[in-house]
Amino acid sequence: MDVTDLRSVKQAAAQIGDGAVDLLINSAGIAGKRTRKLGMSITNPGRRFSTLTPWGRCGSLKPSLITSPSERKLAVTITSGMGSLTGNTSGGSIAYRSSKAAVNMVMRSAAIDFAPRGVACVLINPGWVKTDMGGPGASLTRRKV
């Protein structure tokens, strides 16, 4: 699905239908250029920022997660050290940093709100990984598991 397109998310949920979702991984993200310009406005937050909303946009998938018979229901969002307030000592990448700081808060609240429904919501910071986003200079290599 395209997480920035509500129709696309709804289509994916429709395909699952009454099926259960045990594990939801929100990995979508775009960083763009490491600019020092804000690159977004309040009225047009831009694509970087809208990829932060997988949890919000995936509302259509929540029932499948909540009603799953699994004893280990898990919603995982891939965050970044770039979203850390105290870790930001170099500036720049304002839209990307802001999107990750915001998604940290989204998942923090979701963790509290969905705990009574048996869904654990966690954030994972993968470190600097050699991907299209991380680039060839990154310190970690992807492993197939």
Ligand SMILES: NC(=O)c1ccc[n+]([C@@H]2O[C@H](COP(=O)([O-])OP(=O)(O)OC[C@H]3O[C@@H](n4cnc5c(N)ncnc54)[C@H](OP(=O)(O)O)[C@@H]3O)[C@@H](O)[C@H]2O)c1
């Ligand atoms: N690499 C790093 O060093 C690093 C560090 C910290 C955090 N992260 C985070 O890790 C996650 C994965 O990044 P990556 O390094 O694997 O980057 P990547 O190689 O650029 O991959 C980004 C992924 O996000 C998907 N995506 C982008 N926009 C989307 C949308 N609107 N709807 C659905 N999928 C969308 C892309 O799908 P398509 O290929 O179909 O476009 C692609 O699979 C991101 O959240 C990123 O912020 C990465």
